Amino acid sequence: MRNRDLRVDVAVVGSGPGGSVAACQLARAGVEVALVDKARFPRDKACGDLIGPRGIELLDRIGPGLDDFLPLGDMAVIGPRGGTVVLPAVAGRDFGGAAWALPRRQLDATLHKSAADSGAEIVNDRVVGVEIVGATSGRGAGGGVGTAGSAPGTGAVVHLDGGGSLSARTVIGADGATSVVAASAGMVRTDRVLWGFAVRTYLHAEVELPSIVLFDRQPGIAFPGYGWIFPGPDGMANVGVGAATGCDRRAGSIAARQLDSFLRLLTTLDLIDGSELGGRRLGGWLKMGMMGTTPVAGPVLLIGDAAGLVNPLQGEGIAQAMMSGEAAASAVLTSCGPGAGRLYGRWLARHQSGYQGSTAVVQNLLRQRPKATSRLARALTWPPVGKRLAPAWALYWNDLVMGGPPGAARQAAWLVSGAIRAGTAGSGDRRSLARRLVEPPNDPTTSPTRR
Numbered sequence: 001m002r003n004r005d006l007r008v009d010v011a012v013v014g015s016g017p018g019g020s021v022a023a024c025q026l027a028r029a030g031v032e033v034a035l036v037d038k039a040r041f042p043r044d045k046a047c048g049d050l051i052g053p054r055g056i057e058l059l060d061r062i063g064p065g066l067d068d069f070l071p072l073g074d075m076a077v078i079g080p081r082g083g084t085v086v087l088p089a090v091a092g093r094d095f096g097g098a099a100w101a102l103p104r105r106q107l108d109a110t111l112h113k114s115a116a117d118s119g120a121e122i123v124n125d126r127v128v129g130v131e132i133v134g135a136t137s138g139r140g141a142g143g144g145v146g147t148a149g150s151a152p153g154t155g156a157v158v159h160l161d162g163g164g165s166l167s168a169r170t171v172i173g174a175d176g177a178t179s180v181v182a183a184s185a186g187m188v189r190t191d192r193v194l195w196g197f198a199v200r201t202y203l204h205a206e207v208e209l210p211s212i213v214l215f216d217r218q219p220g221i222a223f224p225g226y227g228w229i230f231p232g233p234d235g236m237a238n239v240g241v242g243a244a245t246g247c248d249r250r251a252g253s254i255a256a257r258q259l260d261s262f263l264r265l266l267t268t269l270d271l272i273d274g275s276e277l278g279g280r281r282l283g284g285w286l287k288m289g290m291m292g293t294t295p296v297a298g299p300v301l302l303i304g305d306a307a308g309l310v311n312p313l314q315g316e317g318i319a320q321a322m323m324s325g326e327a328a329a330s331a332v333l334t335s336c337g338p339g340a341g342r343l344y345g346r347w348l349a350r351h352q353s354g355y356q357g358s359t360a361v362v363q364n365l366l367r368q369r370p371k372a373t374s375r376l377a378r379a380l381t382w383p384p385v386g387k388r389l390a391p392a393w394a395l396y397w398n399d400l401v402m403g404g405p406p407g408a409a410r411q412a413a414w415l416v417s418g419a420i421r422a423g424t425a426g427s428g429d430r431r432s433l434a435r436r437l438v439e440p441p442n443d444p445t446t447s448p449t450r451r
Ligand SMILES: Cc1cc2nc3c(=O)[nH]c(=O)nc-3n(C[C@H](O)[C@H](O)[C@H](O)COP(=O)(O)OP(=O)(O)OC[C@H]3O[C@@H](n4cnc5c(N)ncnc54)[C@H](O)[C@@H]3O)c2cc1C
Pocket: 013, 014, 015, 016, 017, 018, 019, 036, 037, 038, 039, 045, 046, 047, 048, 049, 050, 051, 052, 125, 126, 127, 128, 174, 175, 176, 177, 179, 180, 197, 198, 199, 200, 240, 282, 283, 284, 285, 286, 303, 304, 305, 306, 310, 315, 316, 317, 318, 319, 321
């Protein structure tokens, strides 16, 4: 569909997991929705291919019909001295105890097809900009969620590389970490974003447990991220390195440069056979902790990586992308226009911003103190310590405290989460995030005891 102008209720830009789930839910409800992506599916995407428990719960519920995944349970964390801790996978009240390994080529193509089969109009083109039209753009100072929605009669025009355009009452920006929608609608301050960059490759390897490796870049100085090796459904392990770079995107190459030595480290740890090295590599940006991004501006709603919803502690983003896609669709269905942004913003404030904002501050602190971080990694992965902390650690860093299984581990994780939230509440980053979201005061659903 090139050089054509189309008018729809909702334009979803980007058909990763977030955009496809949003478009699918809207189309199933009878909304006229266009799903735009520059890529043709199936397409590859740099990822560790691991879908966490909340993502699986959502996929089970919306039922796109996935079956080629490899179910996974516990996860090993290996420290700089080789100490290993196993983080247990435990079912909670609203999620199961498993994760899935499923290559993104398959996951994304299945979700894309599911949206098309549900009635979404597929547009294969590159979006070059989005223009908010009508009386109120609702962005900029004082334009956060809860202070300004789009006025009746407003909407947005999505401009396509092929020369055509899409006019829509609502635009859902699901075009990933370097979102054109967010940039062109003035919703991102790239110098305030918490960036990460990660590179992965595939190789033949039998992997007993999915493993995350915390390592030093020099003795006693932590690498600002981690490496991983995850088993795959087809006998191909997914191996990669991710680095947190703060607001400096030039530092992204550190992950790519580290991959070779990480592969050598895996060989010395006996996790892979050195003869396997050398597959194709693919890298990508991660936007974490909701930093530097205003997720709603009038009729434009950002979801997934475009909104910066990647977990700052462990890099998970597929589940958040799909959950935010579902939440944005549900907001549009409930309020059909001006109130959708407010509803979606409230969902973000209740379910994402507390964890995202506080762990963004923690990640910044750890990255800026590589010696202390190395010592911490060694202590946490020292088996006598790690074994005791593992159940609570698994809940906290996977953001599974709310809705988590009752018991001592959840209680401990809840205390840690509360202490970190309280301790970071006054930080500039958190205050700025709260201003952009206008979090509801004293809302009981923001308490870690409720989900
Ligand atoms: C190396 C790496 C490893 C990772 N490992 C994991 C993991 O194991 N588990 C996990 O949960 N998360 C992981 N993540 C994070 C995860 O990949 C993202 O959080 C997730 O893909 C976000 O989904 P999304 O739908 O928001 O965006 P994306 O999946 O990035 O999809 C965006 C879509 O928008 C399209 N698009 C972009 N720009 C335009 C444009 N201008 N016009 C039209 N279309 C456009 C793209 O083609 C793409 O299809 C990893 C990330 C990286 C980089």
